[in-house]
Amino acid sequence: MAEIAPKILAFDVFGTVVDWHGSIAAEVAQLFPEVDGDAFALAWREGYKPAMARVMSGELGWTRIDDLHRMILDDILPRFGLGALPENERRALNRVWHRLNAWPDSVEGLTRLKRRHTICTLSNGNIGLLTDMAKHAGLPWDCVLSAEVFRAYKPDPRTYLGVADVFDVAPAEVMLVAAHQDDLAAARQCGLLTAYIERPHEFGAARPKDVSPDPANTLHARDFIDLAEQLGL
Structure with a gap:
């Protein structure tokens, strides 16, 4: 052709x-052995389209995906018993998407x-x-x-x-x-x-x-x- x-x-x-799935699941499982990395990766990704929809509807102003990923992360952490994760660790985890x-x-x-x-x-x-x-x-x-x-x-x-x-x-x-x-x-x-x-x-x-x-x-x-x-x- x-x-x-x-x-x-x-x-x-x-x-x-x-x-994205294999990378995130592996890193989460390594950092937090008590957490199901597979489920965590899927939950993080599931928040992606709804978060973008908030921007497209005008509810949120223009927002970089890094910032949307962080919003979703903050939302799902308590579900996985990580609600007390400190700010520096949240920032570092959010950058898993960069690697x-x-x-x-x-x-x-x-x-x-x-x-x-x-x-x-x-x-x-x-x-x-x-x-x-x-x-x-x-x-x-x-x-x-x-x-x-x-x-x-x-x-x-x-x-x-x-x-x-x-x-x-x-x-x-x-x-x-x-x-x-x-x-x-x-x-x-x-x-x-x-x-x-x-x-x-x-x-x-x-x-x-x-x-x-x-x-x-x-x-x-x-x-x-x-x-x-x-x-x-």
Whole structure:
């Protein structure tokens, strides 16, 4: 499928490039052996969309994901018997999102894709978070783009069209790469190409995701190496 040649590959990050669940569950289990790290990671992530909805509705002003993560963290700590956790430990734990580990294929696949395409993030994560994560995991981005740049969270069209605007290309010259069909559907509505990446264990090995192909996507790949091969790299 080398005839499909987008100029820009824009990547969702959480779950697509990095293993947020495995990373958080492991760190929490190490720090707090009495806590179920798997359940803690899931609870933290479950607060993500409701927190963003408060910003999108206007209830909250523009808020970085780091700050939303902290709000959610403060809310869930008592549920796990950690309500007395001091401020310095809360700040340190909240930064676990800055040090998430990449999926095993991510660095090799991104490096291959970068040979021909400009690769960038398109994440709701803030710029500082995404930059720290790239340093930690060795992610070879050409550019870090974030909802913070556009003052809008995905799936707001300003995010997808903003990538095309940043690079001065047509939307059809941008491909969103993601492990989430709703993200890809919103990108298609803006005229972007889309590539679905199978991440069946995004929520842990005990909760495999349905990774069935959606024919509406431009490409469907097992991982980033498979995507590179489909793009002729």
